[in-house]
Amino acid sequence: MRGPRIPLSAAREIAGGMGGADADARAALQLGLRPNLRQFALLVLVNAFVGAVVGCERAIVPLLGERVFAVASSAAVLSFVATFGAAKAVTNLFAGPWSDRVGRRRVLIAGWLVGLPVPFLVILAPPPHWWIVVAANVLLGVNQGLCWSMTVVSKIDLVGPARRGFALGLNEFAGYLAVGAAAFVTAYLASVYGLRPVPFLFMFGATAAGLALSIAWVRETLPFARLEATQAGGASEALTLRLAFATGSYRDRTLMSCSQAGLVNNLNDGIVWGLVPLMLVAAGADLALVGLLVALYPVTWGLSQLITGAASDRLGRKRLIVGGMLLQGASIALLAYGSGPPAWAAAMVGLGLGTAAVYPTLLSTVGDVAPPAQRAALVGVYRFWRDAGYPVGALIGGLIADAAGIGASLIAIAAVTGFSGIVFGAVARETLPDKQKA
Secondary structure, X not given: OOOOEEOHHHHHHOHHHOOOOHHHHXXXXXXXXXXXXXXXXXXXXXXXXXHHHHHOOOOOHHHHHHHOOOOOOHHHHOHHHHHHHHHHHHHHHHHHHHHHHHOHHHHHHHHHHHHOOHHHHHHHOOOOOHHHHHHHHHHHHHHHHXXXXXXXXXXXXXXXXXXXXXHHHHXXXXXXXXXXXXXXXXXXXXXXXXXXXXXXXXXXXXXXXXXXXXXXXXXXXXXXXXXXXXXXXXXXXXXXXXXXXXXXXXXXXXXXXXHHHXXXXXXXXXXXXXXXXXXXXXXXXXXXXXXXXXXXXXXXXXXXXXXXXXXXXXXXXXXXXXXXXXXXXXXXXXXXXXXXXXXXXXXHHHHHHHHHHHHHXXXXXXXXXXXXXXXXXXXHHHHHXXXXXXXXXXXXXXXXXXXXXXXXXXXXXXXHHHHHHHHHHHHOOOOOHHHOOO
């Protein structure tokens, strides 16, 4: 689909962020996937490196805390998840308004720069100073909040409203496929070379590659959002942070529903990230099997989003979100009750499928509701609540695991996840125009 053209004056506005591509800046630009395919594909690749960076921690860091730093408490082990999520949540909140002022590209590059020290802090942290790893994860949270937010918002800017679900499905596909691939690769490297330093040198390579791509070839997309705002009519002024927070948190019932579902989604993701590797090792799985099982979840999640993102543009957002949350809850319960690699693998695949139905569709719903001029701020509020699920999950899941065991913690999170899906179904409205009366 060919979108409306952007005026030449607006096209010139982005020349400073185009890395020397002045000839392209002189040409009139259009909204839509096809006319922006090259830049869109580059952003997909950049987001793969964003995912790879955090994927390096999925199998390794919980075991690092237990084996190298002798952290015995589940709540203490999960402190790295809590600080990561808290830092990412707060960063998400400010990334949108900041990018409206200085541009998406500059925020993306800043995120990569913040992430560069992380692998070296983890490599050099001496036992028993677990707090250094926890502090490194604050920087990782900032890195992920800035970089992932900007790849999401930039793609929404480029494609316009017609194929938003497909665009976000591709974004999350690339990111979470890379999360799974990096989890498997680093677990294999750890099984051969030890938990440190080799797996985290891989992490540094992914960070450096993402930074290089962003500096050399990523272009500014803010003028595309301004064009869409002029075409769409309605609200044309950016929201203050206070008003955006209120709108995304409780004033709009659909945005509120998205925020609570996103929080619960990452609440259960944080528990799976922090506790499942420990559970698998305690059940007799070796490191290579742990890496494979841990990778199954984000790989399934990533691949399935190629289907679910586009499906939400045809079937509607609401039914995918409700069904996905219920499937997540059932899969987490299977993790708690299942025994042996086949059951664990089935649970991880089911969790990946459920999350794939939810993750890009929630983002698409927020994009549907938010006026273009207010999109970055409202997406930031949603992503704040979503990533607040990490510290909430770490606190609740860790305390339950310490008191009653990891299995009890998983059962509690499974129940919360299913209930969240029911709440979304009862409160949110369908936001895809063709399905609003269905």
